[in-house]
Every structure is written in structure tokens, then in C-alpha cells.
Amino acid sequence: MQQLSSILDRFAEPETLKMAKLGRELRAKGIDVIDLSLGEPDFDTPQHIKDAAKKAIDDNWSHYTPVPGFLDLREAICTKFKRDNNLDYKPENIVASTGAKQSLANVVLALVDEGDEVVIPTPYWVTYSELVKIARGKVVQVGTTMESQFKITPSQLEAVINNKTKVFLFSSPCNPSGAVYSKDELEALAAIFRKHPNIYIISDEIYEYINFVGKHESIAQFDDLKDRVIIVNGLSKGFAMTGWRLGYIAAHANIAKACEKLQGQFTSGTNSIAQKAAVVALTTDLKPSFEMVKEFTRRREITMGLVKQIPGLKCFEPQGAFYIFPDVSHYFGRSHGQMVIQNSADFSMYLLNTAHVSSVMGDAFGDPKCVRFSFANSAENIQKAWARIKEALAKLS
Ligand SMILES: Cc1ncc(COP(=O)(O)O)c(C=O)c1O
Structure with a gap:
């Protein structure tokens, strides 16, 4: 095949979309993956x-x-x-x-x-x-x-x-x-x-x-x-x-x-x-929009409450949007079985494969110490996801 244009070598595919794809692939195999990599409201259009x-x-x-x-x-x-x-x-x-x-x-x-x-x-x-x-x-x-x-x-x-x-x-x-x-x-x-x-x-x-x-x-x-x-x-x-x-x-x-x-x-x-x-x-x-924001506010509180219970995650309380972006570097150098966590990409993959929760590694956003988790998911899924994350992180030593 003829060579493709050099423009393709100048930029990367969005990690956010890649993570969503990996999550979908696991789900297709029948695994219950909770998606916290989402960059969109989980609500329907008003x-x-x-x-x-x-x-x-x-x-x-x-x-x-x-x-x-x-x-x-x-x-x-x-x-x-x-x-x-x-x-x-x-x-x-x-x-x-x-x-x-x-x-x-x-x-x-x-x-x-x-x-x-x-x-x-x-x-x-x-x-x-x-x-x-x-x-x-x-x-x-x-x-x-x-x-x-x-x-x-x-x-x-x-x-x-x-x-x-x-x-x-x-x-x-x-x-x-x-x-x-x-x-x-x-x-x-x-x-x-x-x-x-x-x-x-x-x-x-x-x-x-x-x-x-x-x-x-x-x-x-x-x-x-x-x-x-x-x-x-x-x-x-x-x-x-x-x-x-x-x-x-x-x-x-x-x-x-x-x-x-x-x-x-x-x-x-x-x-x-x-x-x-x-x-x-x-x-x-704008009432329907502000109803959604009210729900995001509630989920932010739930998420922050759960994250605070996990040792080693340092987290800024978000002032807007629907993500938390904790510093996960406390876990770098730790391992479980064959899996060694060396960076935020490993951390994200570990959570996907062990806790079946998808997130996005911080490298994608220019910050290799952090990982992004969305709270644009139901309160029930958020609770379930963070319980699984807590359990998976407790296995690392
Ligand atoms: C900061 C930021 N800007 C722009 C966009 C793009 O939004 P749109 O869906 O309108 O293309 C996004 C979507 O994730 C975003 O997070």
C-alpha cells in the first residue's frame, strides 16, 4: 500500500475515545464494566x-x-x-x-x-x-x-x-x-x-x-x-x-x-x-439544564465522599464540569501479581482489568500523575464503581 500522509504522524488519537472503546470490548465479552471514562452527560436531551x-x-x-x-x-x-x-x-x-x-x-x-x-x-x-x-x-x-x-x-x-x-x-x-x-x-x-x-x-x-x-x-x-x-x-x-x-x-x-x-x-x-x-x-x-446540574452536584458529593475513603488518592474538589482528577502517584511502583503500576496508564488499565471500571489516564491531559474519573453516571454506578476501585487498590502492595 502507498504510504499515508505525514499529517497522521503529527498527532495522537484521543485517549478518551480509546478508553471508551476498550470498555466496550470488555462489555462485549459479557463483563460488567462501569464507565467512568465518559465525557458526556448520561441524561437524555430535554x-x-x-x-x-x-x-x-x-x-x-x-x-x-x-x-x-x-x-x-x-x-x-x-x-x-x-x-x-x-x-x-x-x-x-x-x-x-x-x-x-x-x-x-x-x-x-x-x-x-x-x-x-x-x-x-x-x-x-x-x-x-x-x-x-x-x-x-x-x-x-x-x-x-x-x-x-x-x-x-x-x-x-x-x-x-x-x-x-x-x-x-x-x-x-x-x-x-x-x-x-x-x-x-x-x-x-x-x-x-x-x-x-x-x-x-x-x-x-x-x-x-x-x-x-x-x-x-x-x-x-x-x-x-x-x-x-x-x-x-x-x-x-x-x-x-x-x-x-x-x-x-x-x-x-x-x-x-x-x-x-x-x-x-x-x-x-x-x-x-x-x-x-x-x-x-x-x-x-434553562430549567432542565439546571436540574441536571443539581444532580451532578449530588454526584460530585457522593464521589468526593467515596474517594476520601481511599488511602493515597489526593483529590481536588472540582469547581465545575463532571470529573475528578486525583493524583494517583502514591500507587506507582506497587504491584498485584504480574501487574506493576508504573504510571497513570498502568493504573487506568489495572482498574479496567481488575475492578472493571474505566477511567482515562492523566498523560492524555498532560498530567502523568493523575487519572480522570467522570461522575456523569448514575449514583448507583458511582457507588458500585468506587467500591470496586477501593477493593482493587487494596490488593496493591
Ligand atoms: C473542554 C471540552 N471542549 C470541547 C469539547 C467538545 O465538545 P463537542 O461535543 O461540542 O464537540 C469537549 C468534549 O468533551 C470538552 O470536554
Whole structure:
């Protein structure tokens, strides 16, 4: 066979998807695997959103759509930004895409050239570094710690900025750490960006609603920075619509146009039915979303209570999103039978094979000491999973 293109050697497959696949394979063999590797709400999409989609089908919204999305969708997204974030955007600032993942890909490809540096606080969502590599940019990881609540400090940021720095890319609430930046913390980072007017800021806010500590704050609220902030958001997490594939950005019109140009060649406008349903999701009652958050809050408490009972796991209480990201390095060097735990990948595999619980190794997020466990699973499964994990870890010596 002819050789495949070199682009494939530049980036890795998402570990999150790999773990989900391994879990499915074990389940196919009849093993009862509890999935804590999940990156999606386990709830169904709220009924009024499903009804809007059914109506869109009956109304024959079945044709190609404008590349950046229907005008009514982009208006609805602007309404959402005003309502939730007090931010003023116009439809020309908005591009809807096939998931926030595509939004991120568009933005990274629109901004990053070969050799450009992209500063990413670690731990970070798996896809960020790989998109930068696809664009031939250079990933500059800045390590955060549990002690700093997994947040980058202004001095850490300032220390890595140089004349090649093009983009700062982060999420708040953060997947996987659960860190949520307060207004004061964002203001402190904004003070650094003011000194460096050529840096763009990609702010991934997809977990906006899943916040356990207070009001969501966006770095786009600082007027003098707003033109170089690109907000990425979407319906996957807040509305339990992962399979619908609808994400969006808000950005300066020039950046939005660049994303539209890229998307025009890759996918064109995203799914028409999902767009029509999204208009309803974004402009009507958020009660179903906040009911889900209430349940995530309960499960976070259950999870934290169970994790605290396990010796050696150091865990930051997540402020948002639906993951815990404990430091598991206490177990490195320990073994059970043939299995020696040397790193977070071994730890994850050990739990999958021994406790039949799937998780995602921290290496995938740039933090090799930690492992990510989701609490987007039923309280019953969470309880069962952590009992099994406790038992499996007790066997290591
Ligand atoms: C931080 C973060 N950003 C973006 C995405 C992508 O979401 P979407 O389903 O809209 O592509 C995810 C999904 O896991 C995520 O965790």
C-alpha cells in the first residue's frame, strides 16, 4: 500500500475515545464494566428540544444551510451571550459548527502558523495539543498543581510569553481538573495579556452551566481584550446534546470569517435539524439544564465522599464540569501479581482489568500523575464503581 500522509504522524488519537472503546470490548465479552471514562452527560436531551427537532423535520428544514449557521441560530446565540454573560455580539461574530471540537479546530487552523507558540495550562483537554500539532504550531505546556487549584498564575503566564506566542488556550470550567476561574483570577491574567497585544485567547466555555461554585465568568468580559478573545461553546454538555453535534464560537468578525472559510471547505453548515433545535434550547427555559446540574452536584458529593475513603488518592474538589482528577502517584511502583503500576496508564488499565471500571489516564491531559474519573453516571454506578476501585487498590502492595 502507498504510504499515508505525514499529517497522521503529527498527532495522537484521543485517549478518551480509546478508553471508551476498550470498555466496550470488555462489555462485549459479557463483563460488567462501569464507565467512568465518559465525557458526556448520561441524561437524555430535554423533551422541548427534541420536539423542536421533530418539528424542524416536518417543516422540511432538510437542505444545505449557510456555512456559519442559520441566521436565527446565530441570533439566538447572541441572545444567549447577552442573557448569560452580558456580552454583546452580532450574528457576524458567530460561527456554528459540528460540535465545539470543530469550532476549536477551525479557530486553531485560522490562527496558528508553523512555529507559532500556543500556551496551554496543563492539565488540558486532550484535543487542544493535537490540534496545535496538526497546525504545525508548538505546544507550550504550563503545569498547574492541585495546590494552585489547577489554575495558571499570572507570573507563570508571563514567564512563557515571547515573541512567538500567538495563542493562549484554556477551558473554564476545566476538563479534566474541574478548575473554574473567578473574575479576579481572569482579571489578573488579563493584566498580562494587556502587555502583549498580539496574543489571541481561546476560551473554551463548554462546561459553562456545570459550575458548582458560582457565576460563570468569561475573559471576554474585559472590553479591551474582547476583540482577541474567541469564545468556544456548544450544546453538548449543558443541554445533554453530545450526539447532535452543535458547537459555536463568538469572535471578532475577521476571525469568524476565517473560520467560515475553513468550514466551507471541510463540512459546510452543520446539521439543519440540530440548528433548529438549538434555537429553542438556547432561547427557552434553562430549567432542565439546571436540574441536571443539581444532580451532578449530588454526584460530585457522593464521589468526593467515596474517594476520601481511599488511602493515597489526593483529590481536588472540582469547581465545575463532571470529573475528578486525583493524583494517583502514591500507587506507582506497587504491584498485584504480574501487574506493576508504573504510571497513570498502568493504573487506568489495572482498574479496567481488575475492578472493571474505566477511567482515562492523566498523560492524555498532560498530567502523568493523575487519572480522570467522570461522575456523569448514575449514583448507583458511582457507588458500585468506587467500591470496586477501593477493593482493587487494596490488593496493591
Ligand atoms: C473542554 C471540552 N471542549 C470541547 C469539547 C467538545 O465538545 P463537542 O461535543 O461540542 O464537540 C469537549 C468534549 O468533551 C470538552 O470536554
